[in-house]
Amino acid sequence: MAGSQQLKAAIVSIALLVMFLLAWQVAVSGSGPTQTLDPEYAKLLGQTATQGKSAMPGPLDVGAKLWEHLRSPFYDNGPNDKGVGIQLAYSLARVLLGYGLAILLAVPLGFLIGMSPLMSRALDPFIQLLKPISPLAWMPLALYTIKDSNTSAIFVIFICSVWPMLLNTAFGVATVRKDWINVARTLELGTWRTAFKVILPAAAPTILTGMRISIGIAWLVIVAAEMLVGGTGIGYFVWNEWNNLSITNVIIAILLIGLVGMLLDQMMARLQRYVSYAD
Amino acid sequence: MTKKPLIRVEGLAKRFPEPRGKGMLTVFENLWFSVDPGEFVCIIGHSGCGKSTILNILAGLDRPTEGVVIVGEQALDGPSLDRAVIFQSHALMPWLSAERNIELGVASRHRDWSAARVKEHARRYLSLVHLEGAEAKKPAQLSGGMRQRVGIARALAVEPKILLMDEPFSALDALTRGSLQDEVLSIRRATDQTIFMITHDIDEAMLLADKIVLMTNGPRARIAEIVENTLPADRQRTEMHRHPNYYPLRNHLLEFLVTRSRELAGGVGAEKANYRSPPIVRPVAGETRANGPTDAPTTLVSQSTRSRPDPRRSRPAFPRLVARGDGRTAVLEGSGPPRRNRPFTETQPRGR
Ligand SMILES: Nc1ncnc2c1ncn2[C@@H]1O[C@H](COP(=O)(O)OP(=O)(O)OP(=O)(O)O)[C@@H](O)[C@H]1O
Ligand SMILES: [Mg+2]
Numbered sequence: 001m002a003g004s005q006q007l008k009a010a011i012v013s014i015a016l017l018v019m020f021l022l023a024w025q026v027a028v029s030g031s032g033p034t035q036t037l038d039p040e041y042a043k044l045l046g047q048t049a050t051q052g053k054s055a056m057p058g059p060l061d062v063g064a065k066l067w068e069h070l071r072s073p074f075y076d077n078g079p080n081d082k083g084v085g086i087q088l089a090y091s092l093a094r095v096l097l098g099y100g101l102a103i104l105l106a107v108p109l110g111f112l113i114g115m116s117p118l119m120s121r122a123l124d125p126f127i128q129l130l131k132p133i134s135p136l137a138w139m140p141l142a143l144y145t146i147k148d149s150n151t152s153a154i155f156v157i158f159i160c161s162v163w164p165m166l167l168n169t170a171f172g173v174a175t176v177r178k179d180w181i182n183v184a185r186t187l188e189l190g191t192w193r194t195a196f197k198v199i200l201p202a203a204a205p206t207i208l209t210g211m212r213i214s215i216g217i218a219w220l221v222i223v224a225a226e227m228l229v230g231g232t233g234i235g236y237f238v239w240n241e242w243n244n245l246s247i248t249n250v251i252i253a254i255l256l257i258g259l260v261g262m263l264l265d266q267m268m269a270r271l272q273r274y275v276s277y278a279d
Numbered sequence: 280m281t282k283k284p285l286i287r288v289e290g291l292a293k294r295f296p297e298p299r300g301k302g303m304l305t306v307f308e309n310l311w312f313s314v315d316p317g318e319f320v321c322i323i324g325h326s327g328c329g330k331s332t333i334l335n336i337l338a339g340l341d342r343p344t345e346g347v348v349i350v351g352e353q354a355l356d357g358p359s360l361d362r363a364v365i366f367q368s369h370a371l372m373p374w375l376s377a378e379r380n381i382e383l384g385v386a387s388r389h390r391d392w393s394a395a396r397v398k399e400h401a402r403r404y405l406s407l408v409h410l411e412g413a414e415a416k417k418p419a420q421l422s423g424g425m426r427q428r429v430g431i432a433r434a435l436a437v438e439p440k441i442l443l444m445d446e447p448f449s450a451l452d453a454l455t456r457g458s459l460q461d462e463v464l465s466i467r468r469a470t471d472q473t474i475f476m477i478t479h480d481i482d483e484a485m486l487l488a489d490k491i492v493l494m495t496n497g498p499r500a501r502i503a504e505i506v507e508n509t510l511p512a513d514r515q516r517t518e519m520h521r522h523p524n525y526y527p528l529r530n531h532l533l534e535f536l537v538t539r540s541r542e543l544a545g546g547v548g549a550e551k552a553n554y555r556s557p558p559i560v561r562p563v564a565g566e567t568r569a570n571g572p573t574d575a576p577t578t579l580v581s582q583s584t585r586s587r588p589d590p591r592r593s594r595p596a597f598p599r600l601v602a603r604g605d606g607r608t609a610v611l612e613g614s615g616p617p618r619r620n621r622p623f624t625e626t627q628p629r630g631r
Contacts, residue, residue, distance in 0.1 A: 179370035182340050185358040187384040187437065197383065201374045277374035278419035 021059045028058040057248040065248045066255070080240060082232070084252065088260060090232040094150070094225075095218045098157025102214065106162045107207065110169025111195070114203070120170065127166065135160035135221050139228055149229035153222070160221045161214035168210025172203030204275035212268035219261045234260075284313035285473055286337065286441065290346035290554075293332050306332055307500040309554040310346065312492055314441075317471045321484040323532065324494030325540055330477045334445050337475060338364045350441070360388050363434035365444040369426040371418040377429045378405060378414040384437040404436040405429075408462060424455035428462075435466065444476040448483070457516060460486055464516075481532045485525070486516055493535050496544035503543050504558040506531065523564035531562040 057065075073085025113120045135156045142152035176199050184194040226235025234253055241249035292308035306329040314320045322330050335341035337348060339358035348355040350362070363384075371380050381401040389397065405414060408428040418426050427447060434442055448456040460483060467474060467487075478484050484491050491506040509524040519525055 177370075179366055179368060180372060182338075182358075182364070183366070183370050183372075185340060186338055186360070186362065186364045187387045188358065188360050189383070189387050193387065198372065201372070204374075275374075278417065279373045 025058045025060065028056045055247065057251065061248055062251050062255075066252050069252060079231070082237075084234075084237065084256060087232060087234045087237040088256060091222050091226060091234040092260070094153050094233065095157055095215075095222050098154040099161045099215060099218050101154075101158045102161040102165060103211070105158075106165035106210075107169050110166045110207070111173050111199070113166070113170035114173025115199075120174070127163070131163045131167075136224055136228065139225065143229075149231060153225045153229050153233075156225045157218045157222060161218045164213040164217065165207070165210040168213075169203065169207045172206030172210075173199055175206075176202040201275070201277075205272065205277070208268065208272040208275055212265065212272060215264050215268055216261065219257075219264055223257060282315055285316040285318075285351065286314040286475070287349040288312050288333075288337075288346070289349065291333070291336065291343045291348065292345035293329060293336070293341075294344045305499045306497055307494070308345070309501055311555045312502060312505065312557065314473060314475055314490075316473055318490060319467060319474045319476070319488050320490045320492060321476050321478050321488035322492040322494065323478060323481070323484055323536065324500065325496045325536070326479075328494045328497040328500040328540075330494065331445055334364075334443050334475070334477055337441075338362055338443050340364075360384070360437050361440040363437055363439035363442055365427075365430050365434045365442065365447045367446045367449060369418070369430040371426060371429055371433070373418050376415050376417055377410060377421065377425075378402065380418070380429055381405060381433045381436050384433050388437045401432075401436060404432040407435065407466065408432045422455075423451050424459060427451065427459060431459075431463070431466075435470075435472075440473060442472050442474045442476075444474065446477050446479065449479060456480075456483075461516060463487060481529060481536070484532065485510060485528060486514065486519065491532065493532070493540070495547075496540050499545055501543075501552065501554070502557045503535065503539065504560050507559060507561045509561050509563045524562065527562040527564050531560065 069084045073083045075081075075083040076086060113123055138156055138159055139152060142155045143149065146152050146155060180198050180202055181194070184198045189197060222233065223235035223238065226233035227239045230236050230239070234257060238250055238253045238257075241247075241253065288310055291310035293306045294303040294308075295306065296302075297304045310333070312320075322333065324330055332341060336343050337355070339355055339362065371377075372383070375383065378398070378401050381404055382397050385397045385400050386392070389400075392400075402414065405411065408431055410425060410428055410432065413421060413425060413429075418429070421429065427450075430447070448459050451459065463474075464487060466472070474487075476487065485508060489508050491508065493503045493506060494500050495503045506528070509528055510519050510522050514522070
């Protein structure tokens with residue numbers, strides 16, 4: 001029953017994709033010569049004006065180019081011509097670094113806030129004020145103080161991933177069921193055992209939810225950050241190809257960004273399933 | 280000759296700030312009672328009279344506003360592995376298997392044990408509650424009765440001096456409850472464990488307890504009296520209703536819950552109450568004869584449990600009781616004579 005449902009959904013998905021690709025192809029394909037022109041002049045104008053062909057590449061162009069990229073994703077011909085794989089690797093490395101640092105700060109601090117009503121109240125105004133700030137607003141300050149564009153990008157990733165994890169950890173820890181804490185107390189587990197054997201597993205699903213939100217935000221922000229700082233990364237690649245007027249490459253980059261984002265999210269979802277428990 | 284009580288509750292009171300206004304709401308006050316080693320004490324009272332609060336104080340999870348609890352020789356201060364709690368809602372860790380739930384406490388009790396030894400110990404207690412084969416199951420995969428069994432095994436596995444149970448079976452269906460009661464009874468007979476338990480179920484108290492503490496309704500709840508179980512020590516769930524003391528005991532408890540707990544609520548009659556040694560009542564079978572206020576002396580069965588050796592062991596067997604009576608074996612300590620047609624109880628004049 002559920003299987004056939006799944007099959008139907010897959011068929012509909014593929015049908016939608018095919019329809020979309022067809023519509024795309026039709027929309028960008030030329031409608032023949034629009035007017036007769038001097039061939040020399042027509043050459044200057046390019047196909048867009050002369051044959052009614054759109055400057056927008058069709059799915060076939062994109063597919064061909066994508067194939068080219070996938071065949072050699074890691075070539076490096078100087079600062080402005082690197083394989084798309086290298087660019088993605090740069091972005092991923094920045095995200096994982098900033099995100100990892102954010103975990104190191106947010107989870108222990110969230111624990112502290114969740115366990116101590118005093119700290120919770122004391123830190124609350126700061127968190128409330130800092131949380132809504134767009135991570136990119138930190139960029140000039142980061143560039144000025146850190147004086148390194150790469151580290152600044154990592155800092156921006158750090159600052160944007162910290163909040164969901166911090167708040168979720170604090171919430172998860174503060175709402176651990178009283179009964180479990182009482183069990184830990186009557187079993188004389190002590191502070192550390194209680195923290196690692198009871199509170200951490202109890203709050204883990206909530207913490208993981210925060211981490212999943214954070215990785216999503218971090219992946220959103222890295223593209224914008226790299227457009228600003230330049231040099232390397234998939235965000236820089238997008239901007240660079242825009243300057244080259246290579247819409248095909250821009251579309252390919254968009255596709256890859258989506259794909260990587262999806263994979264990151266799926267990884268977190270799997271982790272989330274691993275720590276979740278039926279109550 | 281006198282056995283020292285294991286737990287002494289002395290002048291316990293709990294007050295909460297009132298939601299509105301500056302006053303304090305007294306849940307209960309002036310609570311005095313004791314539990315002997317190896318004794319099974321049940322506490323019965325209406326919802327809200329503070330039973331769970333008392334149990335949490337005994338467990339060390341909560342603090343009294345006034346008074347002390349002395350366990351052995353020491354005033355109680357915080358939770359301890361020596362006082363295991365069986366929670367109403369089992370309180371198992373849902374992310375751990377049944378076995379790992381038990382191991383958690385065992386590993387905490389015996390920090391020097393190897394993992395294998397902890398595991399073996401946990402398994403032994405799982406089989407004690409007849410859960411062989413369920414070791415690897417998570418609580419969500421167990422039935423309500425099985426979960427409560429794991430909870431019992433977890434508590435017993437740390438080999439506590441005292442077992443505290445807060446309505447452990449109230450969330451279960453009657454059949455499961457019955458079989459768990461039997462299990463507690465047999466474990467108890469095998470181990471001589473000291474147990475303090477809250478219940479709403481009169482039959483449960485009669486089956487399990489040696490001594491039943493009756494609380495008046497809150498606020499300002501107090502101990503109205505302490506009823507001794509007059510059924511034989513080897514009573515069985517299926518047989519005990521045939522015993523002549525069954526109905527006297529049951530009716531006494533029922534009547535208390537239905538009417539007297541309410542009449543004594545809010546501190547009524549408190550001024551006459553002897554808090555330090557609440558009246559001890561032993562409802563037994565006997566001819567109900569209308570006694571005048573002063574003639575026919577009432578048989579004073581006991582002044583206080585403390586003045587007797589372990590009541591569980593010395594409790595007279597049923598035939599002895601009948602033989603000794605003049606038909607008026609009912610009983611009590613303290614003021615007022617028995618009321619007409621109510622030969623078993625009436626321990627104090629009713630408040631008016
Ligand atoms: N934190 C608290 N603040 C204020 N009042 C409280 C608090 N905890 C308990 N109480 C009050 O104390 C009283 C006793 O509560 P308790 O849970 O001990 O009752 P109980 O006898 O166990 O009832 P039940 O049979 O329903 O379990 C209740 O009236 C409750 O409102
Ligand atoms: Mg309760």
